[in-house]
Amino acid sequence: MAEAAAGSPGDTGRAASRQPAMNEAASLELLATGELTVEGRLVDASNATLYCTITAAVGQAACVYKPVAGERPLWDFPDGTLAGRELAAYLVSRAAGWDVVPPTVYRDGPFGPGMCQLWIDADETLDLVELARSGEDPRLRQMAVFDAVINNADRKIGHLLPTAAGHLYGCDHGVCFGSEYKLRTVLWQWRGKKLTPAALAALRVSLDLLTTGQLAAELASWLTATEIAATRRRIELLLAHKVHPSPPNDWPAVPWPPV
Numbered sequence: 067m068a069e070a071a072a073g074s075p076g077d078t079g080r081a082a083s084r085q086p087a088m089n090e091a092a093s094l095e096l097l098a099t100g101e102l103t104v105e106g107r108l109v110d111a112s113n114a115t116l117y118c119t120i121t122a123a124v125g126q127a128a129c130v131y132k133p134v135a136g137e138r139p140l141w142d143f144p145d146g147t148l149a150g151r152e153l154a155a156y157l158v159s160r161a162a163g164w165d166v167v168p169p170t171v172y173r174d175g176p177f178g179p180g181m182c183q184l185w186i187d188a189d190e191t192l193d194l195v196e197l198a199r200s201g202e203d204p205r206l207r208q209m210a211v212f213d214a215v216i217n218n219a220d221r222k223i224g225h226l227l228p229t230a231a232g233h234l235y236g237c238d239h240g241v242c243f244g245s246e247y248k249l250r251t252v253l254w255q256w257r258g259k260k261l262t263p264a265a266l267a268a269l270r271v272s273l274d275l276l277t278t279g280q281l282a283a284e285l286a287s288w289l290t291a292t293e294i295a296a297t298r299r300r301i302e303l304l305l306a307h308k309v310h311p312s313p314p315n316d317w318p319a320v321p322w323p324p325v
C-alpha cells in the first residue's frame with residue numbers, strides 16, 4: 067500500500083487528515099479552489115504522484131496531485147496527456163453514474179498544472195488480492211465494465227480503493243482512452259460472460275451522453291476526436307455483444323506487477 071514518503075508506515079499524517087463528509091459538488095469546489103500543500107510523495111508511484119492537503123474556507127481534505135511536469139514519458143501515449151485522461155475518466159464515471167472515480171479536477175499547483183483527486187481512505191483491513199479475485203462482487207464487476215469503456219491499460223490490484231462504508235473506487239486512470247483496444251487489467255473473471263442489466267443500462271446512458279449530451283464536448287478538452295469516437299465505438303460494441311470483453315491477442319492482458 068502507498069504511504070506518504072514524509073512518514074513511516076502508519077505514521078503518514080493521514081490519520082489527522084481523515085476525509086470530511088462532503089458531497090461531490092463541495093469536494094470538487096474544494097479541489098478546484100483550495101490551497102494545495104504537498105505533504106509527501108507516494109513511494110510506490112511511477113509518476114510524480116504527490117500526497118497533499120487542500121484547504122479552503124469550505125474545509126480541508128487530503129488529495130492526490132499529479133503534475134503534468136512529473137509524468138513519465140510513455141511510448142504509447144502522447145506526452146503530457148495523462149492528467150487530462152484522469153479527468154476524462156472521472157467525467158465518464160460521473161456522467162453515467164458509474165461513480166468509480168473519486169472527485170477529480172484539473173488545476174494549477176505548486177509544480178504546475180495537473181490533476182487533483184480526493185484522497186479515499188481505503189479500508190486497509192480488507193485483503194485487496196482476495197477482493198480483486200472475487201467473481202461475485204457487483205462493484206468490481208461494474209468496474210470491469212467501466213474499464214472496458216475507458217480502455218484502461220493499467221487496472222492493478224493496488225488501484226482498487228474499497229472504503230469501510232462499502233463503496234469501491236478506483237484510481238490511476240492516466241493510461242486510458244487509447245484508440246486501439248488495450249485493456250490491461252486484473253479483472254478478467256467475467257470475460258465472455260453476459261453483461262448485467264445494470265451494466266447495460268449504464269452503457270446506454272453513457273452512449274446517449276456521448277452522442278447527444280454534453281459529455282463529448284467536455285471530453286474534447288482532454289481527448290482527441292479519434293479517442294472520443296473510439297470510446298463511443300467500444301460502448302456500441304459492448305451493447306451489441308452484451309458480454310464482458312475478452313483479453314486482446316496482441317497485448318499483455320494483465321498489468322505487471324499486478325499489484
Ligand SMILES: Nc1ncnc2c1ncn2[C@@H]1O[C@H](COP(=O)(O)OP(=O)(O)O)[C@@H](O)[C@H]1O
Pocket residue numbers: 067068108110111112113114115130168183184185186187188224225227237238239240
Ligand atoms: N485518490 C486516491 N485515494 C487514495 N489512494 C490513492 C489515490 N490515488 C492514488 N492512491 C494510492 O497511491 C498509489 C499510487 O498512485 P497512482 O495513481 O497509482 O500513481 P502512479 O500513476 O504513479 O502509478 C495507488 O496505488 C494508491 O494506493
Ligand SMILES: [Mg+2]
Pocket residue numbers: 111112225238
Ligand atoms: Mg499506479
